[in-house]
Amino acid sequence: MLKTKQISVKIGLFIGACVSFAVVAFFLTWNSGILFSFVAASLIVCIFFIARNAADIFFSERIERKGLYDGETGLLSRFIERLRFSYTLDDFIQAVRDVCEDRGGISVLYVDKDENRILYNSPSHIASAGETIEKLALNFGADWEEGCYFFDGELGLVSDPAASRGFFIAADRRHAYFFCRYTRLFDPIIFPKLVDEFKRFQLCEKTIAKMSEISSLSKEWALLADTQKTFLPQTMPKIKRLDIASFYRPLVNVSGDYYTVLPVTNEKTLVMLGDVSGKGLSAALIMGLVMNTVKTIKNKENLSLLVSSVDKAIKSMSLEDKYTVLFVAIIDTRQMTLEYVNASMADPVLISRSPDGGRLRALKSNASLVGIIDMEEIKPNVQKLYTGDMLFIASDGVSEAMNETGVELGNTEQYERLLKKSFVKSARAFITDVSDLVFAFSGEGRIRDDITMLAIKVGEAV
Structure with a gap:
């Protein structure tokens, strides 16, 4: 039914393109020289090929949507x-x-x-x-x-x-x-x-049933924490041209922080880091829900769809005052681009080489809090990447680490200098430098929040 209609449209478009090409080519090359005729014909072929493919995609999508949502089939689509x-x-x-x-x-x-x-x-x-x-x-x-x-x-x-x-x-x-x-x-x-x-x-x-069962039947929060950690990458994937490292330290057994790195194609990789509001069981449940939503969504390249799906999933839980901030991006090592959505994360930064050392490019927020308010249309931003660039994403436990006088690390020149200096190192060495600074600045006993970091260096073969 639906397939038959789509094939019929493809055949019709192909015949139409062939006829149109023959007519246009005839009039453009009539009484023209061989070179002009060859160039004109080549341009016409390219234009008609692009136009036919665009029309094919447009009509196929229209037919599929109409076929899926009309009549009896529409019932199952709504289900x-x-x-x-x-x-x-x-x-x-x-x-x-x-x-x-x-x-x-x-x-x-x-x-x-x-x-x-x-x-x-x-x-x-x-x-x-x-x-x-x-x-x-x-x-x-x-x-x-x-x-x-x-x-x-x-x-x-x-x-x-x-x-x-x-x-x-x-x-x-x-x-x-x-x-x-x-x-x-x-x-x-x-x-x-x-x-x-x-x-x-x-x-x-x-996933939800398992975590709820553990929390209600067991007083051993460590067991819940172990279950929660299974949602996070146990090791970083080996990806050509990307050097990846992470750091994860919850303040207590369970955490609202989460991160993941998922290869999408040979050239495209999804990276994400986020932080759920609050602590305890409800934050852990939302964390697991977000990770499952991202893991199971088919089209991971559509960042707008991905973020809106997370938004709907959190709202469906009806947990009061629960939301997440997150940064999610597609790194394309072929086109050398970073396409991203920053949903109210404060600290993502892209560090590049410059004549006087490292240059920090802040990846500013372009979306609201996820899961609690109505979100406006989500439009990803795109940044150009260069060999040697370091993408650094961290939860607010890093920038808000506070020393004994009440100064936050993210407001110091010391923090900025370290980012500019250490980005030339490997991702693992960079993460180590930042974590060492966090604990030295605040003191081991004064850590007030979960600390989660991702560093991705472009151009380093793994």
């Missing part, structure tokens, strides 16, 4: 949107009730195959009948591979969606059955999207 911001079983159940049951007349049965336990069933007869549950358990065991499958009116497996009366998603030994008489009307392209979003939901649900 996917609700699922995207579901983090607990209660969120999932509410999404099922609001979209599948109320709007679509679809009954749902959600089963944990490992525990042989029903997590949710719609109040309809087919989803709650004992014979239905027994037959599904017999036909579809716990070891089904992850994916989407179709069943008929007898609850047996069918390969043709046109002959089905429902479908189920298998993921992580849990099955979600959707009883729907008009399954045949859904565009097939929607099912892989639903599977991906269902898997993302399960990962988030387990």
Whole structure:
């Protein structure tokens, strides 16, 4: 359906481009010399190639959006949107009730195959009948591979969606059955999207459930801290042309600071560092939520989408006065650019060579606090990179480290001099110099906040 329309558009655009090219080329090269004709034809080919590709992308996106949100398929698209911001079983159940049951007349049965336990069933007869549950358990065991499958009116497996009366998603030994008489009307392209979003939901649900369980059942905060640390990189990835180092020291066992470095392509790398407001369990929960949202989002190059997704995820938790500041960027070592969103982080800086030593380029905030107020349109900024540049991101525990007289480190010339002097070193040596200064300036016993740092040096082979 949707694929057929997109292929038809591609063919139509190709034929149209060919005809247009032939007509334009004929009139431009009529009675012209060979050299002029060759140059003109080459330019025309380039222009038509770019125009055709742009039109192809535009119409394909229009067709896909129309196909996904029109008719019956639109129902599953809206359910996917609700699922995207579901983090607990209660969120999932509410999404099922609001979209599948109320709007679509679809009954749902959600089963944990490992525990042989029903997590949710719609109040309809087919989803709650004992014979239905027994037959599904017999036909579809716990070891089904992850994916989407179709069943008929007898609850047996069918390969043709046109002959089905429902479908189920298998993921992580849990099955979600959707009883729907008009399954045949859904565009097939929607099912892989639903599977991906269902898997993302399960990962988030387990993360939140695990941390909540530990905090409520155990007084050992160290156990919660150990769980929290699993969200952070255990080692820095090896990335060509980037030398990366980090420093992480929570003030107490659990922290609201977080960071990550994720290769996106061979040339593009995502880096992020942030700080959740407050301390304790709620800050740790938000930290885990942010890290999972970033980890599971597919298009990591779209920084606007990434930050807005984090914003919606935090707001969905309904935790009072909880928000995060963060800095997230894409480092492109091929184009030598740094595309970034700074959501109210105070201290990110890009340090470059200059005739008199290091030059500090502040990466100023271009977005508001995340997760608590309505965000305006997010527009990433872009900075040019040069070989030897050092990107330094730190939580406010660094710049706000205070000496015995009440002076903050970030307000001293000593701090600025060290950044300009040490950026020529490796990322690890740079981080060591900064951390040594923090503890020497404030004194080991006077650290008042979590301290987290990331240093990324461009041009150093790892």
